[in-house]
Amino acid sequence: MTFSSIPFTHDVALDRALDAAINNKTKPLGSLGMLESLAKQIGLIQQTTQASINDxxxxxxxxxxxxxAENISAFPQSVTWQMMENFLAGGAAIxxxxxxxxxxxxxxxxGVNHDFGPRDGLLDRKVAYGTRNFAQEPAMTAEQCAQAMQSGADLVAGLTGNVVGFGEMGIGNTTAAAAIMHAITKIPVAECVGAGTGLAPSGVQHKQKVVEAAxxxxAPVISVGEPLGILASFGGFEVAMIxxxxxxxxxxxxxILIDGFIITSALLxxxxxxxxxLDYCVFAHCSDEHGHRQMLAYLKGRPVLxxxxxxGEGTGAVLALPLLQASVNFLREMATFDSADVSKKSA
Known part of the structure; x- marks a missing residue:
């Protein structure tokens, strides 16, 4: 599959106009901290000084x-489909x-290893009943990887709003994300692998050995450094769709609201x-999953929370939404020194 080039957000005139709009609000310069940088980033993305959060x-x-199959999770694979039922019933944190x-x-x-049948609220884009064991063979074929990516792109094309976040569910996906992280960043495997769903230290050590062996x-795919090859070798169908x-x-x-460890591996x-x-990404939070802080440092991402x-599930992304709303609200609605007849700081 092919994607057209992503438009650059940088516009010198708009950049200056946003700085002027932000700095002329009734406040000391920089006093709204990260809300100011968020307002400017969203304005540059939307190409306006009247940025908004819609739908x-x-x-x-x-x-x-x-x-x-390599015993890298504290939970059985069946938890994936069971949590899907929880999502469909409206009972999960997300x-x-x-x-x-x-x-x-x-x-x-x-690509859940379960037959759900037709269900209200479920979008069926199943590529296969789970990936293959990447400890022994590529997780997916190049064709499956392309199919998954296209399905994710098509779903976004059907949205009406201007902000989107992504969540994930899949027992074993922190192992896949750790392998992708190492393959892309070359950060040592020990710094990429964490407890996931709650492994004991011995379990984390075993998980690390599985990733190192994989x-x-x-190694031939990783040495080439081609990202789609890395994704097909280690990724999940959910990671490819994201x-x-x-x-x-x-x-x-x-x-684009970026959630935690798994979502950031897709972003890599x-x-x-x-x-x-990266100009379009707002990093919602820094996860406690081992390795996420290193991912953010590699991408030069500054977490909001x-x-x-x-x-996971996209919970951090949704929790950051009110702060995005606050950033565009102050840009649109807050009085300026001139409109409020407030004296500016003297030189």
């Missing part, structure tokens, strides 16, 4: 991973937070394909 959406992609923040929520079967097995969805969102000049692939995508989250 935000979050898409949760779910898929199973063949690498669970359902609660999406309702609270008036964020549309879409649930996608990217890295050695796929990468495709991110690229499509940036093409549509949407603000997308950014290697199209570096300009620091709350010790590591649930």
């Amino acid at each position: 935000p959406a979050l898409i949760v992609f779910a898929g199973d991973h063949g690498v669970v 359902n609660v937070f999406a309702r609270q923040n008036k964020c549309a929520l879409h649930i996608v079967d990217a 890295i050695a097995f796929h 990468a495709g969805a991110m690229l499509a969102a940036a093409e549509r000049r949407m603000v 692939v997308a950014a290697r394909l199209q570096p300009a995508i 620091q709350m010790g989250l590591r649930l």
Whole structure:
């Protein structure tokens, strides 16, 4: 599949206009901190000094991973489809937070090892019943990877709003994300692998050994450094769909809310394909999953929230939405020194 080039956000005249609009509000310079940089970033994305947050959406992609055969998770693979049932019933954390923040929520079967049948609220984009075990062979074929990415892009094309976030569900996906992280960044495997769903230290050590062995097995692909090859070797169908969805969102000049460890691993692939995508990304939080802080440092991403989250599902992305709304609201609605007849700071 191919994606057209992502438009650059930099516009010298608009950059200056946004600085002037932000700095002329009735406040000391820089006193709204990160809200000011968010307002400017969103204005540059939307190409306006009157930025807005309209019809935000979050898409949760779910898929199973063949690498669970290596005993790298504290939970059985069946938890993936069971949590999907929880999402569809409205009982998961992401359902609660999406309702609270008036964020549309879409649930996608990217490749769960389960037959759901036709279900209200479920978007069936199943590529296969889970990936293959990447400890022994590529997780997916190049054709499956392309299909998944295209499905993610098509889902974003159907959204009406200008902000989108992504969530994930898939037992084994922190192992896939850790392998992708190492393959893209070359950060040592020990710094990429964490506890995931709650492994004991001995489990983390075993997981690290599995990833190291898989890295050695796929060394020829990694040495080439081609991101789609890395994604097909280690990724999940949900990770591939998210990468495709991110690229499509940036093409549509949407603000992209980046959640935690798994979502950022998809961004590592997308950014290697199209570096300009990073201008469209708001990093919602820094996850407590081992390795996420290093991912953010590699991408030069500044997280909005620091709350010790590591649930996934897109929860951090949705929790950051009110701060995005606040950033565009002050830009649009806050009085200026002139309009409020307030004296500016003397030179």
